[in-house]
Amino acid sequence: GTYTRYNFDRGHLMRFDASGTFRGSYDFGWDITPAVFPHDGRYSVILKDNHYELGSYCFNSQFCPPEAGQYDVVSLDPSLTPEWTFRSTNTESCARAADGTISCISDHPDGFEWCVNQPAVDVRGVVYANSEDGFLYAIGTDGKLSEKIFLNLAIGAAYTPLSIGADGTVYTQNDGHLFVVGYPQRAVPVRPARPRPPRTIGPRAKHAAPS
Numbered sequence: 001g002t003y004t005r006y007n008f009d010r011g012h013l014m015r016f017d018a019s020g021t022f023r024g025s026y027d028f029g030w031d032i033t034p035a036v037f038p039h040d041g042r043y044s045v046i047l048k049d050n051h052y053e054l055g056s057y058c059f060n061s062q063f064c065p066p067e068a069g070q071y072d073v074v075s076l077d078p079s080l081t082p083e084w085t086f087r088s089t090n091t092e093s094c095a096r097a098a099d100g101t102i103s104c105i106s107d108h109p110d111g112f113e114w115c116v117n118q119p120a121v122d123v124r125g126v127v128y129a130n131s132e133d134g135f136l137y138a139i140g141t142d143g144k145l146s147e148k149i150f151l152n153l154a155i156g157a158a159y160t161p162l163s164i165g166a167d168g169t170v171y172t173q174n175d176g177h178l179f180v181v182g183y184p185q186r187a188v189p190v191r192p193a194r195p196r197p198p199r200t201i202g203p204r205a206k207h208a209a210p211s
Contacts, residue, residue, distance in 0.1 A: 001029025008057050008067050013047065015080055026080040031159070033118040037125055042078055046127050048114035049074040049085070069110030073119065073129055073139060084143025088112050090133050095153050102150060108133070117159045120170070128170055130160050136172055136181060151179050 001013045011030025015023045034047040051070035058064035071088040088111035094104040112133040119129040125141040134153040138146040151174040154160065162172035170181040 045076040
């Protein structure tokens with residue numbers, strides 16, 4: 001991806017083939033490492049797709065009218081055409097007190113920015129991403145919310161990392177704390193059976209002594 005000012009600091013994601021030939025672009029690609037999910041003999045590219053409230057990008061509202069805030073996660077096919085879009089619609093800033101209680105105020109009418117440098121995708125195609133609202137989101141392959149969990153309100157819109165362990169546990173960071181999320185079903189390891197010598201059934205054959 002690259003940075004560009006003319007499209008409200010959204011940049012572009014570009015696709016090149018194995019020979020380095022340019023094959024297409026998507027109208028967002030700044031400050032993001034896309035996740036690639038292989039499936040069904042092809043792949044999907046998942047990234048955040050933020051529309052920032054920056055005013056007029058050319059400093060003249062008559063020629064370059066400002067854009068409203070809009071914050072999405074998008075899945076693209078190999079030609080960089082959108083397959084689905086999941087939009088941030090939460091308007092409330094929440095905080096967790098020392099006793100664990102959560103209080104919220106509505107102060108983000110356009111939703112929250114996706115604070116993630118790269119989303120993570122599990123083997124089922126479920127996308128995990130952190131939002132500036134302090135929630136960890138799980139988005140299904142249909143682009144709809146699967147579930148979410150509140151961690152804590154992000155400080156300074158930190159672009160927090162996350163990763164998925166081999167057992168399905170999600171590891172993520174927020175407000176200087178490491179969170180471990182999930183209830184993985186851990187398989188019980190089974191030791192391979194040790195080979196046994198073949199058993200002889202019936203009387204053993206007797207060999208005559210050499211003459």
